[in-house]
Amino acid sequence: MIEALEFLDHDFPWMLPAFAFVFGTIVGSFLNVCIYRIPAGRSVVFPGSTCSCGEPIPFYHNIPVLSWCILRGRAHCCDQKFSVRYPAIEFLTGVLFAVCWLQHTPVVAILGMLFVAFLICATFIDFDHMIIPDRFSIGGMVIGVLLSFAFPVLHAIEAPLPIAEHIESGVMGIVGAIVGAGLVYWISVLGEVAFRKPAMGEGDVKFVGFIGAFCGWQGAVFAMFGGALIGSVVLLPLLMVQRLRGGGEGEQVEEALPESSDCDGEADEFYPAPGQVPFGPMLAVAGLIYFLGFSKYVDAYFNEFTEFFIGY
Numbered sequence: 320m321i322e323a324l325e326f327l328d329h330d331f332p333w334m335l336p337a338f339a340f341v342f343g344t345i346v347g348s349f350l351n352v353c354i355y356r357i358p359a360g361r362s363v364v365f366p367g368s369t370c371s372c373g374e375p376i377p378f379y380h381n382i383p384v385l386s387w388c389i390l391r392g393r394a395h396c397c398d399q400k401f402s403v404r405y406p407a408i409e410f411l412t413g414v415l416f417a418v419c420w421l422q423h424t425p426v427v428a429i430l431g432m433l434f435v436a437f438l439i440c441a442t443f444i445d446f447d448h449m450i451i452p453d454r455f456s457i458g459g460m461v462i463g464v465l466l467s468f469a470f471p472v473l474h475a476i477e478a479p480l481p482i483a484e485h486i487e488s489g490v491m492g493i494v495g496a497i498v499g500a501g502l503v504y505w506i507s508v509l510g511e512v513a514f515r516k517p518a519m520g521e522g523d524v525k526f527v528g529f530i531g532a533f534c535g536w537q538g539a540v541f542a543m544f545g546g547a548l549i550g551s552v553v554l555l556p557l558l559m560v561q562r563l564r565g566g567g568e569g570e571q572v573e574e575a576l577p578e579s580s581d582c583d584g585e586a587d588e589f590y591p592a593p594g595q596v597p598f599g600p601m602l603a604v605a606g607l608i609y610f611l612g613f614s615k616y617v618d619a620y621f622n623e624f625t626e627f628f629i630g631y
């Protein structure tokens with residue numbers, strides 16, 4: 320089996336990454352279902368894919384990415400428009416799975432695909448609902464720790480005794496989860512004291528714990544600070560434009576929220592305040608950057624750092 324794969328990889332180097340891409344688009348199609356149904360508390364297995372008009376979607380109109388392009392973004396049954404987000408998530412999952420395959424050894428790549436799938440679900444649910452369901456954050460953390468125990472290659476552990484490898488790797492997963500969640504927890508507490516409003520939610524605390532379980536404490540620390548950096552690069556221009564156009568509208572909306580909660584005419588003011596931007600997607604992007612190639616630089620940096628301070 321392995322020999323056959325090695326032969327394939329040697330003679331047709333594009334073939335396995337292409338498989339990973341196609342596999343990713345199929346998984347992405349399932350992730351679309353999860354993103355849509357899990358927050359609504361519906362089963363992700365039953366019923367099968369249905370159009371919003373109620374018609375079931377046959378499998379030949381449900382081919383990832385392609386069907387959307389062939390049907391030009393419209394439903395075959397009722398001509399309703401389908402969001403471009405569906406094929407985009409399928410395509411994104413495909414690309415990330417292929418990168419996973421190219422960047423890692425086969426076992427780590429397959430574990431990484433699970434990590435990527437969780438990140439994508441959590442990201443888009445956070446965009447839509449400003450929450451990260453526990454089954455992704457806590458569930459992912461538990462799975463990450465268990466996989467760390469089972470597969471020492473996940474944390475690149477090599478020890479003379481096999482049992483020592485498993486224990487060391489499992490401890491790496493646990494430490495990653497605790498450091499990640501702890502760091503974000505304390506930053507959110509300090510942020511609340513300093514700015515008198517919650518900067519990050521409980522969901523973000525658990526989410527970085529999940530990233531740490533898969534990537535170790537270095538990955539969790541990078542996700543936190545990398546996410547904050549990405550957040551400021553993306554958000555500062557947006558907030559400035561909002562300021563210039565609306566002249567500080569943000570504060571009014573925030574003040575208006577508590578009083579207007581039972582007024583009929585002011586339902587329009589229930590936009591999330593401009594300060595409320597989901598932090599999960601930025602954490603996820605930073606976690607991906609770490610996992611899909613940046614880890615060697617980050618780990619080398621942290622090693623120098625610890626050598627300097629602790630001297631070993």
Ligand SMILES: [Zn+2]
Pocket residue numbers: 370371372373374394395396397398399
């Ligand atoms: Zn329809």
